[in-house]
Amino acid sequence: MTRPRRDPTRWLVSLPPTLFLLAFFLAPALLMVLASFRHPGEFGGLAPLLVDGKPQLTLETYRFFFGDWIYAEVFLRSFIVAALTTLFCLLLAYPLALTIARSSARRRDLLVLLVILPFASNFLIRVYAWIILLGPPHLLYTTFAVIAGMVYVHLPFMILPLYTNLEKHDPTLLEAAQDLGADAWTRFWRITFPLSLPGIWAGTALVFIPVLGMFAIPELLGGTGDILIGNLIKEQFLDNRDWPLGSTLSLLLTVAVLALAGLSVWAGRARRGGI
């Protein structure tokens, strides 16, 4: 065994993106953590951090959050909407991704292009199109409208990772399974589905997390009862100008998502083994 040589170019290449992420992702995230413990400014923004050389920190926003059920309720509703959106995306995307992955190479490129095509038009215009569509059947401003809009907007983010995964499957595995006695249903559940789990997880993350933060769709398509965390956060920053509360809500959302991700990784590990 030879030890891999330390290559200085590797560091040089990864330095710019690292610096970029440190400056524009990690630093703001830390500032947000700090902001959640600060007082709101008199006219919006934040109150001065130091008064007479003493740091002005408070747990007020957290007390506020945990003191009122309404926030927990919005959180819960948001997670339910995100979960439903993810589920519907998965149910719609899986057959589509499988069809694309199993069609001829030329058809495949065309179909992938069609999946990406909606991105060519503006997101808001597409949501307004849904307003026009959902208006006449009186479905506008309902939870159904919110979820339909969410599914529509996020569907490509489920299709693409699934397709990328399914396209790499070795067709010989299915032949082997069939040869050894597995019917079509069994082949799917024993071979295709378990092998596509990484694609499902990637798609789930790409749909579930953005849906949690989405505020435009509930605002445009949903009713008054369809407020999600995204709306709540946006309101704190843009309407109420309560930056500390907005920061707290964002932070708690991040923590909740990370906890969920950790839980699923742990559950995935625990399931392995056996005959």
Place this chain on the structure above:
Amino acid sequence: MPILELRRITRCFGPLKAADDVSLSIEAGEFFTLLGPSGCGKTTLLRMIAGFDEPDAGELLLDGRPLSGIPPEKRPVHTVFQSYALFPHMSVAQNVAFPLRMAGKPEAEIRRLLAETLELVHLSDKARHFPHELSGGQKQRVALARGLINKPRLLLLDEPLGALDAKLREQMERELVALQREVGITFVFVTHSQQEALALSQRIAVMNEGRVEQVGSPEQIYRIPRNRFVADFIGTINLLPVEVLAATHGRLHLRVAGLGEIIAVPPGESALPVAGEHGHFALRPEQLRVSTHGEVRELHNHFSGTLRDTLYRGDVTVYKVELDNGVMLEALLTNSAPLRAKSFAPGDAVTVGWRHDSGVFLHD
């Protein structure tokens, strides 16, 4: 009754005939090999036996019953794929037990057969490993175990040794033969390697362009090739253009163009050609003797020529001799004999000879 019978199977892909009126019968317990160059149709035959493809014409019979219309999952025929096709998300045990689960065997029986089969392929200690943790030879054994565990009527093997390096391949060849004897299951083996075919098989069908050129034991195929394709494809062969002068009492008198007459005693089972027929006389390199001193002149069949080239291979040396009529012959001499090796050099005048019972006459 043969376990598997192919009756006049034809299968076309566009203008290409992958199987052209193929008839074969394979006996129970046999190690049968389909041998041929790539594209000769051997894999197509295998896929039709497995059920992944159906013939355009002809019939396949397993234990006397037609197979047509029965999907692969319902045929008591399992395949070992060239790429092994192990399920990457399943452990060795899960992979090997897969056919039993599909057959709905009870848990106790699965455990018993699994332990037994893993033992058979020396993988008992790898049961909990995943395919990506195994070496090429181990993967190969998992694929074999998975194919054998549910005791299929036939095990089809599609170039299963192709991905292994030379040393490992030889070891696996031995294991494969031993395994087949032990389990007694009929093996249908597909390969393009004549060495593999000769070493493993009880019978070989040599295929070319969708047709079966010859079926026989490895020795028959090697010693008595039926035509030029088989002679050429199996090992190295020297071909002398000849004309039949007479064929009497099991003896052939042949005239080699530009050289002279030879006598041949063809092997009993081949039909004698008739006088006046043209063809080629085929000789294996190891059937030839070469000398500078003329010892080979005691043999009736001998011609003089010039040594053009030698190739030292350690155990043997290959000599290229140009006969006086311009035909090149290849002779193979073992290096144990004291007189060989250094005594020859390119440019030497030599005599090449062979025994009466060496070589076969091939029709054009």
